Amino acid sequence: MNLDCEETVSGQLNTVDRFSDLPDFIVHHIISFLDTREAYRTCILSKRWAHILATNPILEFHYYVTKFPDKYWPSEEVSARLLGYIDSRMQRYAKDSLRVRTLRLIFPDSNEVFSCDVEPIELSSKLEEFSCKVDEWIQIAVRNQVARLDLHGPLNYQLPDILLSAKSLRQLNCSQVKIPYYNGAINLASLQTLKLICVDVEERMLNHIINSCLLLKCVSVKDCSGFNTIVIPCWSQLKELTLSHTLPKDGTIILETSSLACFKFSGLTFDRWPVMSKPGLLRNLTVLDIYCSGITDGDLGKLLLELASLETLLLYNCRKLTTITVSSIRLKVICLDVCGGLVDVMVDAPSLTKFTYGGAFGLYPAITISSQASCDISVRTTTNYLDTPGFFKMQKLMTGLRSCHAVEILLANPLYQSVCDTIKFNEEELGDVNLGPPRNITELKLTLYYLKLSRSSVSAFLNGIFWTCRPDIISFRFYSEDPDLMIQFFMSELEDMANCLRHPLKRIEFPDANCSNIHESGKVEVQWRLHW
Structure with a gap:
């Protein structure tokens, strides 16, 4: 608790409790940033704080944080105690007509709530x-003007119809529940965010x-079932749509609105593009x-022709793509990850600031970037693709850039060898090819992910990098x-290269890293920092 100190006429300090003078709604807002366990600790401050907690409009009931010492639900007895506690709190809010702004009900699966030896009929x-x-708790929340409801229920729990008339509800997050069909009018006049995870919902109901x-602005549907087609109507004001592993192979997404600003689709098993729009x-x-x-x-070509406002393009595991041609004056970020069929990538984006590629960099594709802006490059690959052709393509990639501030390289262990000795570089293999001098950059960031390189691979890597680019700073991170x-x-x-003035x-x-055993040497200034 913060106390202001004021000096009296006699010279003594008089402490004034300014914090407790704050109105309840401000203190409620401060407590909203605490989890349930931390919020309960504030009760020891004063009797008023106990009142504040008892009237807090943000109610969070989670199976691992309550007044009980048990972190998880180890027995049916603890479950009964917790359910009884939740019921007593909710009944008080109903009796005193206290505002419920947020209600979080997070429960484990049915077999964790009740003992495994319970008979099926009793269960x-x-x-x-x-x-x-x-159902009763949700009804209380709806009557008390709930604005946000987070519900993770035991399997087979069905949302009550009363929830569909929650006029004050702005955000609904549900997982592990069922939403049955309701043929009446839905009165969710304030709903702006809908997030469903592992929910069984009928197509006509969704x-x-x-x-x-x-007023719906954001819809996220992940790992859900019960429907084949999702239609976003023309009158919708939806801004963000996320569909992740939620449609069957014959499913379809019909977009009829022009308000969409962000669209994310994940469907690895799809052998076709399921999106339809005019x-x-x-x-x-x-x-x-x-x-x-x-x-x-x-499919991608038709999309890119329409996307005049596109700023971020992320493509992951798009195996059928062979050629990508992107021309956009607004595009800022491109990520191509594990698109194994790519042969040619041509990018003309004067506003490009970040290009990320993950995959077989030494073999495919041939990447050409024409950018008049400063563009940072990130490469995620394995050591067996870092050879002379791989460094050649990396250097060629940077030639089309006006400037490059940082290059980030993440190397993974392809075969989980104890020691990797697959990085090779021989400048003589380039023959008469002349690509000009290496590109000057500010920083090279290298991450080794569970990878131990041999001394020869380290030497080959640094030779290839310095032939490709000339960084002022090299930053290393090792996960091994x-x-x-x-x-x-x-x-x-690096000490040998610095001493011979090579770079x-x-x-x-x-x-x-704990680098206390490494000292400055030669012309290299060694420093360590906690973050990039």
Whole structure:
């Protein structure tokens, strides 16, 4: 508690409790940033704080945080105590008509709530009784103007119809529940965010909700079932749509609105592109995130022609793509990850600031970037693709850039060898090819992910990198069991290069590493910092 100190006429200090003078709604807002356990600790401050907690409009009931010492639900007795506590709190809010702004009900699966040795008939009866209690709590919240409801229920729990008349509800997050069909009018006049995870909902019910909620801005549906088609109507004001592993193979997404700004689709098993829309409706889309093995060059080409406002393009595991041609004056970020079929990538984006590629960099594709802006490059690959052709393509990638501030390289262990010795570089293999001098950059960031390189691979890597680019700063991060050996190898090679003036680095950094046994040497200034 913060106390202001004021000096009296006699020279003594008089403490004034300014914090307790705050009105309840401000203190409620401060407590909203605490979890349930931390909020309860504030009761020891004063009797007023106990009152504040008892009237807090943000109610969070989670199976691992309550007044009980048990972190999890180890027995049915603890479950009964917790359910009884929730019921007593909710009944008080109903009796005193206290505002419920946020209600979070997070429960484990049915087999964790009740003992495993309960007979099926008894278990069914207990689940029905439990569901009735949850229905009652939701009804209390709706009557007390709930604005946000987070519900993770035991399997087979069905949302009550009363929830569909919650006029004050702005955000609804549900997981592990069922939403039955309701043929009446849906009165969710304030709903702006709908997030469903592992929810069983009928197709006509899902579309009924989307069609009825005119203020809906964000819809996220992940790992759900019960429907084949999702329709976003023309009158919808939806800004963000996320569909992740939620449609069957014959499913379809119909976009009829032009308000969409962000669209994310994940469907690895799809052998086709399931999205349908009329020309020109996606003109306001700024973010396109696709995880779909079925999208083809033609599908992507048609999309890109319409996306005049596109700023971020993320493509992951799009295996059918062979050629990508992007020309956009607004595009800022491109990520191509595990798109194994790519052969050619051509990018003309004067506003591009970040390009990320993950995959077989040494083999495919041929990447050409023409950018008049400063563009940082990130490469995620394995050591067996870092050879002379791989460094050649990396250097060629940077030639089309006006400037490059940072290059980030993440290397993974392809075969989980104890020591990787696959990085090779021989400048003589380039023959008469002349690409000009290496590109000057500010920083090179290298991450080794569970990878231990041999001394020869370290030498080949640094030779290839300095032939490709000339960084002022090199920053290393190692996720391995023996980072000290990697630090020793890299420092030894860099010291030799610095002493022969081959490449005068300004600084070498090992974030989060214990480098107390490494000292400054030669012309290399060694520093360590906690974060990039």
